[in-house]
């Protein structure tokens with residue numbers, strides 16, 4: 001099977017073109033592919049399938065030809081992946097599979113519209129973040145209160161007083177399993193000035209990653225919330241670069257670079 005490798009601010013993905021939905025992509029095979037020593041290595045897998053052939057999203061087939069079947073590095077499925085959507089869009093554009101003037105991608109979290117910026121960056125309309133109450137994450141023995149934000153997938157975005165660069169994120173942070181029964185992506189951030197934050201993330205199903213698009217939007221929402229705002233443009237500095245988040249009244253946008261770096265033939269099997 002052919003594969004490609006790409007990343008968006010170093011949140012990296014293996015792309016598997018499976019247009020007719022013929023691949024048997026088990027959780028075990030995804031985990032093998034994402035293994036950084038025994039596999040190709042990635043934070044997740046993006047399977048490219050025709051929407052009309054994917055029962056879970058087939059209702060979007062009239063609007064979007066392509067379904068981004070996203071899997072985390074441990075093989076689990078997730079509803080949405082912001083950087084994955086941008087890299088998926090880059091793959092479609094590079095291969096003449098989408099209209100550069102604008103198109104939509106089907107995800108388990110719903111349709112996501114894509115816009116290509118003049119500098120080549122890719123912007124995704126991420127939809128309206130849904131803000132729930134506060135909850136607590138435990139990292140390195142410290143409890144941090146954050147905001148529960150639903151971006152199609154669950155997030156707990158915590159502004160912390162300690163410098164995020166000093167955190168040890170080799171371990172799963174603690175969280176309230178009654179609030180997040182299906183797990184949660186945990187962002188820790190330091191606000192900088194009025195419209196910037198430095199963020200690190202521990203992703204559900206993938207561990208610490210160098211960027212998370214849905215997490216960047218959740219962080220912007222939580223940072224804005226601290227100053228009593230719900231709108232504005234935010235620069236979210238992640239380990240792999242900087243993402244731009246625009247919070248509008250009715251939706252949110254995620255913008256940044258997305259690149260394909262390699263392609264080849266997958267030899268792995270379950």
Ligand SMILES: N[C@@H](CCC[C@H](N)C(=O)O)C(=O)O
Nearest residue numbers: 078081082083153212213214
């Ligand atoms: N890296 C992604 C988020 C991927 C899914 C997440 N780990 C989950 O399980 O919800 C992004 O860029 O949004």
